[in-house]
Amino acid sequence: MNPTTTSVPLATGLPAKFVWGVATASYQIEGAHDEDGRTPSIWDTFSRVPGAVVGADNGDVACDHYHRMPQDVALMKGLGVDSYRFSVAWPRVQPGGRGPVNPAGLGFYERLVDELLENGIAPWVTLYHWDLPQELEDAGGWPHRDTAYRFADYAMLVFDALGDRVDTFTTLNEPWCSAWLGYNVGVHAPGRKDFDASLAATHHLLLGHGLATQRMRAAETRPHNYGITLNMGTADPHGDTEADRDAARRADGMGLRLYLDPLRKGAYPADMVEDLAARGSALPVQDGDLEIISTPIDTLGVNFYFGQDFAGTDEQGRTQDANGEPIVRSVLPDTARTAMGWPITPERFTQLLVRLHRDYPGLPMVITENGAAFDDQPDATGYVADDDRTEYLASHIAAVAAAREQGADVRGYFAWSLLDNFEWAEGYAKRFGIVHVNYETQERTPKQSALWFRDSIAALRA
Numbered sequence: 460m461n462p463t464t465t466s467v468p469l470a471t472g473l474p475a476k477f478v479w480g481v482a483t484a485s486y487q488i489e490g491a492h493d494e495d496g497r498t499p500s501i502w503d504t505f506s507r508v509p510g511a512v513v514g515a516d517n518g519d520v521a522c523d524h525y526h527r528m529p530q531d532v533a534l535m536k537g538l539g540v541d542s543y544r545f546s547v548a549w550p551r552v553q554p555g556g557r558g559p560v561n562p563a564g565l566g567f568y569e570r571l572v573d574e575l576l577e578n579g580i581a582p583w584v585t586l587y588h589w590d591l592p593q594e595l596e597d598a599g600g601w602p603h604r605d606t607a608y609r610f611a612d613y614a615m616l617v618f619d620a621l622g623d624r625v626d627t628f629t630t631l632n633e634p635w636c637s638a639w640l641g642y643n644v645g646v647h648a649p650g651r652k653d654f655d656a657s658l659a660a661t662h663h664l665l666l667g668h669g670l671a672t673q674r675m676r677a678a679e680t681r682p683h684n685y686g687i688t689l690n691m692g693t694a695d696p697h698g699d700t701e702a703d704r705d706a707a708r709r710a711d712g713m714g715l716r717l718y719l720d721p722l723r724k725g726a727y728p729a730d731m732v733e734d735l736a737a738r739g740s741a742l743p744v745q746d747g748d749l750e751i752i753s754t755p756i757d758t759l760g761v762n763f764y765f766g767q768d769f770a771g772t773d774e775q776g777r778t779q780d781a782n783g784e785p786i787v788r789s790v791l792p793d794t795a796r797t798a799m800g801w802p803i804t805p806e807r808f809t810q811l812l813v814r815l816h817r818d819y820p821g822l823p824m825v826i827t828e829n830g831a832a833f834d835d836q837p838d839a840t841g842y843v844a845d846d847d848r849t850e851y852l853a854s855h856i857a858a859v860a861a862a863r864e865q866g867a868d869v870r871g872y873f874a875w876s877l878l879d880n881f882e883w884a885e886g887y888a889k890r891f892g893i894v895h896v897n898y899e900t901q902e903r904t905p906k907q908s909a910l911w912f913r914d915s916i917a918a919l920r921a
Contacts, residue, residue: 465907467849470915472860478871479916480542481535481893482828484588484632486518487880489548491525495563498554500590501600501641502883505648516886522878523901525567532574534894534903535877538913542581544827544873545571546588546632553613556592560616568617572624582625583873585688586614586671588632589641589648596649601660602642604743607667614671618678626684629760629827630671633690634664635714646884655740662742665721669751676754687722688760688827691715691815693807695768697790702771702778706787709734710769723819725753738784760827761815762875763855766807767791798832798889803851805858812862812869823868829855830875832882832889841904843895848908852893856915874912878903 486502506517524531535543549556551564572582587610595606618628631637640647643657672685694711696703712731720728726749727742735741768790772778778786794802808829815824831851835843852874859869879892887898893909896902905913 464844465846465849465911467846467853467911469911469918470853470856470860471919472857473863473872473919475920477919478541478825479912480540480544480583480871480873481538481877482544482873482875483524483546483877483880484585485546485548485551486521486588486590487876487882488522488524488878489551490518490520490523492517492519494525495551495567496554496561497548497551497564499593500548500550501593501596501648502590504593504596505650508650511650512884513886513888516881516888518881521881522896522898524878527901528567528571529574530903531878532571532578532580534905535575535580536578537905538909539916540580542583542627542871542873543575543877544583544585544629546585546590547617548590549587549613550590550592553616554592556595556609556613560620565616565620569620572621576624581627582621583627583629584617584621584625585629585632586610586617587630587637587667589637591649600642600649600651601637601663602653602656603659604663604666607663607670610667611670611674615674615678618675622675622679622683627686627758628675628683629686629688629758630668631664632688632760632827633762634661634668634687634718635690637664639713658735658740659743661717662744662748665718665752666748668722669748669754672754672756673751684757686756686758686760686825688762689715689718690762690764690828691811692763693766693804693811693814695766697768697770697788700771702786703769704771705785706769706771709785709787710767710789719815719819721749721752722756723753723822725749757823758870759815759819759822759824761812761824761869762828763808763811763826764829764831765791765801766804766811767802797847797851798834799885801831803831803854805854808855808858809861809865812859812867813865816862816865816867823870825871825873826859826869827873828875829872830891830893832891835879835890835895835906837895837897837904841895841897841902843904843906845906845908848893848906849911852908852912853915 638660645652879890879896882889
C-alpha cells in the first residue's frame, strides 16, 4: 500500500495497547447466498420485496467475501489492525435455525479464524448481525419467545467449534435495529409494523443474549470475553421546554436505557414501563428472565454514528399524534452531514461515552462500529481520495481519546467498515468502506482513509 497523502493529522492520544480493528457483517459482504447448504435469512426474503431496498439490490453476491476471504485478510494485515470483528451467518451454520450444525457452512468460519490467526489478527465473533433464518421468522421470529432458545442453541454450535481459537464472542449486534426497525417501523427485515411485536422482540433478543452468555460461560474450558453491541446516540432536548425534555427522556429510554438497564441493573427502567402501560403495552417478562438478561458480561460494544435532539411538538405545535401518543420528534443538529444525511457530531460521541461510564460503571467499552458513508469518487485506478471520511474518522477517534481523558474506560476502536458493502435498505448506493469495492470486478482498493488509519495505528505504536 502507498503512503497516505492527506493533510488530516494522524490520530494521537491513545495508548499503545489500545485495540485497533475493522468490522463487517455476514449478509453485507459474504455473498454465496445459496452455497454449501445455506438457507434463506430474513434479509434474503426482505430484499426481494418490491420497494424494500434501493435499486432492488440484495446480498446474493455482495463483496463475494465467501470466495475471496484470504485476499480480504491480507488487506487487514496490510492495515496493521489487531482484530477483525465479523459476524457469523446463522442460516449458513444451522440451516433453518434448528437441528445440527452444517459442517460446510461452519467450515468457512473455521478457515477464516485460522487465516486471521496465521496473520496475527485476533478474531472477534458477533453471533447475530440480523440474518435470522427465514424458517424461524415464519414460526414467529423474535417476538416469539422460542427464538431466544433457538439462538442459544445456535450460539453453542459456533462456540463449540471456535471457542478454542476465538477469545471474544459478542452475542447480538444492535438489537434496537432488529426490534424497532424490523418489527415496528418496517424498514428493515422482516418488514413488520407492530409496536407490541417490537417490544416482544426487544425482550426476547435480550433473553437470547443472556441464555447464550450463560451457556457459553458454563461450557468454557478457558476464560473468554463475552459482550453485546448496542447502537447508541445522545438524546438532548431540542429546546428548554417541559415537552422537549420529556421527548428526550422518552427517546433515551427507548433507545438506550431499555437495553442497558436490564443488562446492567436487572430491571427495565420504571419510567418506560409506566409509559408503555399508559398506551396499553408491556414487555413480556416472565419470572427469572431479568436474572438471565443481567448475566455479567465483560465488554460493552458501542456503535456510534450521530447524536440527536428531540422535540415534544410536531411542526404544527401539537403535543400528541393522531393516536393520542406524546410527540417524540427527532431534530438533527445543524452540522455537516454524511451521504446518509446523518449529522457529524463527534463532541456528542465524547458525551455518550462519559455518560455510559458514569451511569453504567465498571464495564469496559470497545467502539465496535464507527464510520461514515460519503459519495466516493474513485479515480481510474479505483483509488478514492476521501478527505471527508478521513476527517470523520480523525474527529471521532479524537472524541474517544477525549472521553478516556474524562475517565471513560474505552479499550478499542473498530472502523466501520472494512469494505464497501450491501448497506441494508440502502442497497449498494451508500459506501461506508475504507476499502473501495468495484462491484462489477470485485477489485478492492484501499482508500485514503484506510492509509490514514494504517499510518495512525503505526504512529501510535511507535
